[in-house]
Amino acid sequence: MSITVRGRDLTQLIGTMSFTDYFVLLLMGRPPTDDERFFLDACLVAIAEHGLVPNVQAARMTLAADPDALQAAVAAGILGCGSVVLGTSELAGRMLDAAIARMRESGRDEAATAREIALEYRERRAPLPGFGHPLHKPLDPRAQRLLALADERGTAGPHVRMMRAFEAVVADVWGKPLTLNVSAAIPAVMLDVGFPLEALKGIPILARTASLLAHLREDGTQPLGFYLADHAAEAVNFV
Amino acid sequence: MSITVRGRDLTQLIGTMSFTDYFVLLLMGRPPTDDERFFLDACLVAIAEHGLVPNVQAARMTLAADPDALQAAVAAGILGCGSVVLGTSELAGRMLDAAIARMRESGRDEAATAREIALEYRERRAPLPGFGHPLHKPLDPRAQRLLALADERGTAGPHVRMMRAFEAVVADVWGKPLTLNVSAAIPAVMLDVGFPLEALKGIPILARTASLLAHLREDGTQPLGFYLADHAAEAVNFV
Amino acid sequence: MSITVRGRDLTQLIGTMSFTDYFVLLLMGRPPTDDERFFLDACLVAIAEHGLVPNVQAARMTLAADPDALQAAVAAGILGCGSVVLGTSELAGRMLDAAIARMRESGRDEAATAREIALEYRERRAPLPGFGHPLHKPLDPRAQRLLALADERGTAGPHVRMMRAFEAVVADVWGKPLTLNVSAAIPAVMLDVGFPLEALKGIPILARTASLLAHLREDGTQPLGFYLADHAAEAVNFV
Amino acid sequence: MSITVRGRDLTQLIGTMSFTDYFVLLLMGRPPTDDERFFLDACLVAIAEHGLVPNVQAARMTLAADPDALQAAVAAGILGCGSVVLGTSELAGRMLDAAIARMRESGRDEAATAREIALEYRERRAPLPGFGHPLHKPLDPRAQRLLALADERGTAGPHVRMMRAFEAVVADVWGKPLTLNVSAAIPAVMLDVGFPLEALKGIPILARTASLLAHLREDGTQPLGFYLADHAAEAVNFV
DSSP states (O other), rough: OOOTTTTEEHHTTTSSSSHHHHHHHHHHOOOHHHHHHHHHHOOOOOOOOOOOOOHHHHHHHHHHHHHHHHHHHHHHHHHOOOHHHHTTHHHHHHHHHHHHHHHHHHTOOOHHHHHHHHHHHTTTTTTOOTTTTSSSSSSSSSHHHHHHHHHHTTTOOOHHHHHHHHHEEEEEEEESSBBHHHHHHHHHHHHHTTGGGGTTTHHHHHHHHHHHHHHHHHHHOOOHHHHHHHHHHHHTTTT | OOOEEEEEEHHTTTTTSSSHHHHHHHHHHHHHHOOHHHHHHHHHHHOOOOSOHHHHHHHHHHHOOTOHHHHHHHHHHTTTTTTHTTTTTHHHHHHHHHHHHHHHTTTOOOOHHHHHHHHHHHHOOOOOTTOOSSSSOOOOOHHHHHHHHHHHHHHOHHHHHHHHHHHHHHHHHHHOOOOBBOOOOOOOOHTTTOGGGGGHHHHHHHHHHHHHHHHHHHHHSSOOHHHHHHHHHHHHHHH | OOOEEEEEHHHHHTTTTHHHHHHHHHHSOOOOOHHHHHHHHHHHHHHOSSSHHHHHHHHHHHHHHTTTOOOHHHHHHHHOOOOOHHHHHHHHHHHHHHHHHHHHHTTTOHHHHHHHHHHHHTTTTOOOTBOOSSSSSSSHHHHHHHHHHHHHOOOOOHHHHHHHHHHHHHHHHTTTTOOOOHHHHHEEEEEEHTTOOGGHHHHHHHHHHHHHHHHHHHHSSOOOOHHHHHHHHHHHHHH | OOEETEEEEHHOOOOTTTTHHHHHHHHHHSSSHHHHHHHHHHHHHSOOSSSHHHHHHHHHHHHHHTTTTTHHHHHHHHHOOHHHTTTHHHHHHHHHHHHHHHHHTTTTTHHHHHHHHHHHHTTTTOOOOBBSSSOSOOOOOOHHHHHHHHHHHOOHHHHHHHHHHHHHHHHHHHHHOOBHHHHHHHOOOOOOHHGGGTTTHHHHHHHHHHHHHHHHHHHHSSHHHHEEEEEEHHHHHHO
């Protein structure tokens, strides 16, 4: 008796494939190339852990309310991975694809195209996806590391080049420096190694699940859930 | 063309039945008696709103992360209605049923039975379900109100009497006063009017959904989600 | 000691206010008018129960996987109340408001305005919010009942009149009859009694929570969760 | 500027650590040993994908209701990873630990200890955690593969030996063959390489998140959500 997954014998995959490889196999029906694996691992590591961000707090509070239902706490944490927090990678990826298409059509270079598009965003007062960070200024070390790795491995292509072009013009267009953040770097490096745009959203969700599980295990021994809630409630002086 | 729900023509129910009545019809296949309706409304009102408790904070943080997905924020809030927070009503109801059965079997009165059972909980260092409150001391005004209403309407029966018997002995058994809280009063008044024990858990969940929707509507105009999270994170001095 | 909710003593509300009234108090800071209460109850009853729709199945399957975590099953059910399923009431409400504003500005009547707007939707191949139903043809009895009640009670105003105007032109514009469904009737009757547009989304979520609790209680005695899943999986002949 | 995670510079981890390694670092504060990594990858691959099981259906239905809220669909799927479905690994792990402790105390061997404990489960009509499977009979190929890998790599220790001892006696104790399933093999191989018992529950949740993301991406192009629900509803002939 055998179990077949994506046309392969599951028994043969157990013990020969890493979890990262298997994720790509499930997602795309084929294992990753070496570059895809390298950058998928790099991106997952870059964004898994963020400290006590809101969705981690929501998860810890939920665990405090039912310590036996770990799945409920993880789900509460994942619900906090909404468009505002985690959808930016996909938005930035779409912006890159549109910019590259426009550049090719117009025959101009990255710099001119990026400036034109940045000005359009600026004019309609829309934020440029992947730019700006409350903490990491002037540089987001995770983003710079991902882009540097793309240069090192020789995988930097049109998407990384275009993202660098945006980075070069934003300070001028907005009149102040804006950090190229990790949500800009992820689509740039992943799209250049062939990862599909529509699968980008899955990267932060998988990464954060790993981090949530670690936080929730810690909460089992060192409960913060109700403490966090009490402290936050005091802050608004409610009741 | 007609739509039938629990053997009735839905069209006839619209405009003639309150939401509370319809909830009972869905749950039990028949509308409530007058006393059931009265106490179900009273209990739902008693426990719907609790201020910025942890699950409300989790819901607000989730809304902040995806303002378009109201359902995700409500779900995150409901996930925080776990056994620790909301399961006590059912536990207290089971304790009452067991106490009444033991009293009838033994031929003793409420006082003796309640003392015996309280001593057993005390001995195995278990909390007595429905007793104790961090804030409402020595009395929980919601609980006292529900029990007083049962007296006023003449519906107080074996469950309310037994709960009062527990209230009378706890201070002596534990060596300190313990508030009879709203999770003790709900099963007492509801079981005396014939509401089934297994449906008790639904009362706090429905009540809290109403309150969550109100909090989330407020958050739409006066967002607290990320503010709460920031403040709580500072409190533990993370990162 | 007292508990204050929206400026009122909670103890005084317990036993004097229905759950529907309290929901409005939490939502708006004041109790409903008689007409608001009447139509809120009517709408909640109209849409609470839909049989074994997808989100009810998701909830039952979730309960089967952890029978002790009722809150997780309810949350799974609420997650299925997304924009496609339940957001239509708000969309239809926005369409009504826009239509009434345009009518007043242009000085034309409901019929002309509704036809113009319907043609615009038709032209850009967008569905008209609140029109069409796979089952209820040519009439949705719940929608007709709600509109008839607005006539009976004399609350039908600009929103009901405009919705009727849309109903009168859709068959002509689309070249086939399209049912005015319950998601069109709810905003029409609620907006005419002064219920705020931004609170409309809460009505289906609260209603469905009541229905989910009833389904999940039934599943406790008559489990369908895994059976449903097995049958559905057979249907697509997976693995 | 640098970001520190578990005492390490995050920038140095990006591009040098796999996602599996980073998960262990977050969970335990140190990277995995080679054997831990090997078996964690093997277990994650073994249980990530199960076809159209109930929680995958719940996730697909939820996506159909709000295609923009991927996080809500993943959360609905994770909520279905409750104790019945995924808690067995931990239960089986606890049984193994208790059995090993009893063996050491009594001075008897695995065979005698396993038989004694199996008889105790049988007597109180409790299922033996990790034994039995509706489909995989007489052997679960994933479980056998994991145990064989433990033999091959020389990591099989007291937990694998004790699980094999249970496998050898169950048919005799229950009077019929019972498959040693993947939930028995996971704790056996993981506990033998030093993975902590309390972290076992996280393995299926992380694995299933990967699989859910793949199913949901597929559903984006080939929607099954509402189709599944319709078919299941027909099966029970509801409404």
